[in-house]
Amino acid sequence: MNRRELMAVLAAIAATPAARAFAAQGDLTAAAREAWLYALPLIEMAQARQRMLTATGVDAQKAGLNSFGHSRKLVVPANRWITTPNNDTLYSSAWLDLTKGPVTLTIPPTSDRYISVAVMDMYTNNNAVLGTRTLGGQGGTFTLVGPGQSGSGADVVRVETPHAWMLVRTLVDGEADLPAAHAVQDGLKLKGPKGVAPGAYANRQSPWDAYFSSVAELLASDPPRPEDLALFRKCAGLGLDPKGAFDPKRFDAAAIAQIQAGVAQASMGLIGFTKRMVFTQGWSYPRSNLGDYGQDYGFRALVALAGLAALPVTEAMYLRAQGDDGAVFSGDGLYHLAVPAKLPLDGFWSLTMYEATADGQFFLTENPINRYAIGDRTPGLKRNADGSLDVWIGRSDPGGDRTANWLPAPAKGPFAMTLRAYLPRQEFLDGRFRMPAVQKV
Known part of the structure; x- marks a missing residue:
């Protein structure tokens, strides 16, 4: 949808009685825009997880559930599994499922080689970064626990959602250094319950109803922080509940037009952001x-x-x-x-x-x-x-x-x-x- 089409949609929906009724309950266009932006990290994480868990081929970035997949070469143009990759480090990935209990992580000693083990919740917040900066080159063993799970001590890492992404960056200094970097990767270990394979979800180009229906499922799977509740109250007209409730059938044509306009505003605004940096x-x-x-x-x-x-x-x-x-x-x-x-x-x-x-x-x-x-x-x-x-x-x-x-x-x-x-x-x-x-x- 281009800008002219967007303005035409906004003008048309503003004139309808149904639109005025929704306006009395709150701006549905604004609600859809804010909710789409809020949920985009969940959608992008779910898409990245699906790509990595099902990846095939020698050069694919693979990952397992509660187990590592390793990229053995530096990223090249053909590798498009994630946006804005670096060309300095080898990547190792694991998708965590903590719903059945904690997972144990072992990081090998790395001496003066840079390494970072980022543990990101499903909202893309780094709950911990373990490695050169935080551990020196000593490595260590850590227990990753999900919400509501018990654990204490310096070796416990609390993850804020039941599912998470662990992304490891291991520095490699040219082709001759690859075997030594591979040895570091091979020293990374995860031990814990077998994870449950996730379902398929919509992507950011999906229609509004598929997008928000997937968001509802992801919210139920990985609940938001308590401080996010204000956002859900602000977007109450959309009917998207922090516990994962959403019914796209409740909207009439005028309301759907408002929602589509809000989604278009959000998407177009993000793409145009680089011109406003x-x-x-x-x-x-x-x-x-x-x-x-x-x-x-x-x-x-x-x-x-x-x-x-x-x-x-x-x-x-x-x-x-x-x-x-x-x-x-x-x-x-x-x-x-x-x-x-x-x-x-x-x-x-x-x-x-x-x-x-x-x-x-x-x-x-x-x-x-x-x-x-x-x-x-x-x-x-x-x-x-x-x-x-x-x-x-x-x-x-x-x-x-x-x-x-x-x-x-x-x-x-x-x-x-x-x-x-x-x-x-x-x-x-x-x-x-x-x-x-x-x-x-």
């Missing part, structure tokens, strides 16, 4: 509540769409470069980024190139040199005498000495770039340090 000296910096969103439902929905499974800022800073149109670049010319010799972090950094899709997602892009990111571990880069780095960005090879530091953009179409800084220091977190802007040459 706030930039500071050429970069959009993450909000402090990234990865643990509280009642910031709009931001949570945006991240679920464009960066599902984002880590908290204490673990990693995600910066989006300011482009020609918001956070999106469209030019055919050359761009330049001057990277300081040292960034204030205790981990590593990388600048990753993405092609932007029409529905607001981002994936790695094919290029002639198979380089999808540039970072502090990229071999063959030419640094300046002071250790700083000139990164050249464009659709074609910049030639000469610049070729060594070329980050290829897609051959055509819009693109975006994300800079990741793992284990940022305080001056990065509080804004005292700012990255230089990407400049058009």
